[in-house]
Amino acid sequence: MPVLPGSPPVEIVLKRSARARRFSLRVSRLDGRVTLSLPARAREAEAMAFARSQEGWLRETLAGMPTREGVGIGSVIPVEGRLLRLVASTGRGVRMEGEALLVPGDPAQAGARVGAFLKALARDRLVAASDRHAGVIGRRVERVTLRDTRSRWGSCAADGALMYSWRLVMAPPAVLDYVAAHEVAHLVEMNHSPRFWAVVERLYPGWQVQRKWLHAEGQALHGFRFGD
CATH class of the missing domain: 3.30.2010.10 (Metalloproteases ("zincins"), catalytic domain)
Known part of the structure; x- marks a missing residue:
């Protein structure tokens, strides 16, 4: 997988398409994956040159992506549309109770x-x-x-x-x-x-x-x- 050097380096997925007439960059809103679409006959070197020309926009977009929050005791997460707080508990299984999600076992x-x-x-x-x-x-x-x-x-x-x-x-x-x-x-x-x-x-x-x-x-x- 080609990489755009820098801090941090950015991995780029190349996607060749017979229908593509020009280069285009896309950053997934879900996981931050960077995809560069290119015409079927285009050279990789040309594609990466295009990526470098868009580096400012690309890094700004990636910097604005939400980070994944690690879930643990005390976290608040949505469950069936309700916000529940994880609370350490006893018992054998995770269960919902009021506004809490009771979690037994090792907090880690x-x-x-x-x-x-x-x-x-x-x-x-x-x-x-x-x-x-x-x-x-x-x-x-x-x-x-x-x-x-x-x-x-x-x-x-x-x-x-x-x-x-x-x-x-x-x-x-x-x-x-x-x-x-x-x-x-x-x-x-x-x-x-x-x-x-x-x-x-x-x-x-x-x-x-x-x-x-x-x-x-x-x-x-x-x-x-x-x-x-």
Whole structure:
């Protein structure tokens, strides 16, 4: 992977495209990854020269990216749209109680334990929402996979398998429900045509509100590091 030297050095992902007519730089709002798109026949040296010409803008953009906050006892995180504070506790499992998220065990492992709790909760919520929406349109979800994706909140494969970001469980429940409806709608239309959005509207009327929330607030869900 080419690197733009400096302090700190910046790794750049080169992405060749037959459709590209010029060089373009993009910084991911989710993870800070720098991608330089270039025409298929362009030389890497020319691409890196372009990157150097944009170095001022690039470093300014990267400096403004939010850093990931390590989660531990005392941290406040969103869980199903509610802000809960991690509190050391006794017992066997992480549990929600009022405005607190009670975390037993070694405090040094609190972030990892909460991450595992959120993933299990996300699976319960997303499987239930996916099956419910699929039932409305007479389709079947083959399997649900959770990942910590940076570029998308969900996806649908041609074989009926759905993938979601487990961080959706940190968003308000209505947002998670909309994303499940969106991906289930792809079981009918594997595109984003007007027919697809008609299916989404049938499954989740008024989906535009939740979509706007994701665009405005979704990035913040990636700002927490759970020890992984």
